[in-house]
Amino acid sequence: MAGSFAAALLGWYDAHGRRGLPWQVPCPYRRWVSEIMLQQTTVRSAIPYFGAFLARFPSVEALAGAPLEDVMRHWAGLGYYARARNLHAAARRIVADYGGQWPRSVAGLAALPGIGRSTAGAIAAFAFGVRAPILDANVRRVLRRYHDEHATGAVLTRRLWAYAEEKLPPDRIEDYTQAVMDLGALVCRKVPACLDCPLKGDCRFTGDAPARVRPAKPARQATLLLARRSDRRVLLVRRPAEGIWGGLWSLPECARPEDARDCLGACGVDLLDHQLLAPVVHHFTHFALHIQPVLAQVRAGPSTPPPGSDMMWHPLDQPAPGVSAPVGRLLNRIKDLP
Ligand code: SF4
Known part of the structure; x- marks a missing residue:
């Protein structure tokens, strides 16, 4: 089933996936900045900020050498400002501790400020072709529904990581990583468009439990x-x-x-x-x-x-x-x- 999951996703991605985004190049710096921006921001909103950020800080060295105040000013409007502080701190670590060369492993990337396991997996896959799973909010939703998983908390997270790992294809890891992100963003949304989904033949989704409906914000x-x-x-x-x-x-x-x-x-x-x-x-x-x-x-x-x-x-x-x-x-x- 793992093979058919990846094959179905890759076939769908070839026809419907998102391409031509400004960070879709094998450059760890661009991938890293975009992954951090996209943690709490939609693709459409992130694109103009990404362009302005890269114009001001075109390399990890430029970012490391800039005053934090300048970085914060270019982040203004994106929200979740700890992301900007962590970008700046991580850039300084990469320059000071790694001579400007990026660690290529998930563990090495995840040791940098502001980079969790999923973001590290995405950077490793996109920039270095490493077969690493990701589990951002979109991918969690796809895998939870696909397996009709009703566990919660740490048990749910552990199972979802295991699903994410077992579904990795032997090759085309960059396309697969983008495909599973895109499916969650474009098809398996809050209200899923199952009729358009390449996984509908094997998906076990029986509906979101009412308890999982997000309560009103305090x-x-x-x-x-x-x-x-x-x-x-x-x-x-x-x-x-x-x-x-x-x-x-x-x-x-x-x-x-x-x-x-x-x-x-x-x-x-x-x-x-x-x-x-x-x-x-x-x-x-x-x-x-x-x-x-x-x-x-x-x-x-x-x-x-x-x-x-x-x-x-x-x-x-x-x-x-x-x-x-x-x-x-x-x-x-x-x-x-x-
Ligand atoms: S069939 Fe529906 S619930 Fe299952 S993965 Fe596709 S969109 Fe999501």
Whole structure:
């Protein structure tokens, strides 16, 4: 059955698979950057970011030599910023510890920051032709359904890795790896298009259990302060490295609009006046962030931050530094407000 699985997939891939994507070349650097981008981002959304990233950082040496701030700025808008920090850290390891040469084994790749077993398998298969299984979210869904697997947790994961391993074809590993990814993305989607599937003859899928339907995302609240001076500069603060938007520039945050004065006071800034703006909701994978923006007219106190600190006064008429997508939209929203 393993042979027929791979043969059916490869036949389907020859007719329907995705080709001509900008990272589909046997280059470990391009494969690595694309695999990290695609962990939480669709192919369509990743393509323009990938082009801009490669234009600025055309090699692992260029990435390793760039300031982290620059890398974060080119990642801004993609979300999940730990990915950018890990890319930068891994690039420095590859240059410092491996002389710019990539480890070719799954174990060697998986020892680098931000590269798990599945991503290591994909890079090894695509860049070096290594017969390595992958198990990203799409492939998990295909294999779980194909075997009508109802185990959960670590047992499920162990079984899926075993299925992924046993199905590897003896050759064409690059095409097979792309094929199984594509099938999950294009056919065996959340609502599967079984009639179009090359595996429908052997697939045992009997339907997703109701318990596996994703529950509604929990909500979190945050108040973001757009503290604007009379010279139309807005206060930005750098977020901690860990947590959402880690390491990016952002707006001062407090629990409630009533806390704005204390929050800004802690930054050495006097609140003169403020108004609530229309709320926005930003969706993360596991929760929805309900943001209450507050436009605050302020006067910077004596502790106006020096360059190089974790605070800055950003001129609204200039491009924002590395900020998250919702913060970028909020800065745009107040550009023309009096
Ligand atoms: S037959 Fe349907 S459930 Fe089975 S792998 Fe294909 S699309 Fe998925």
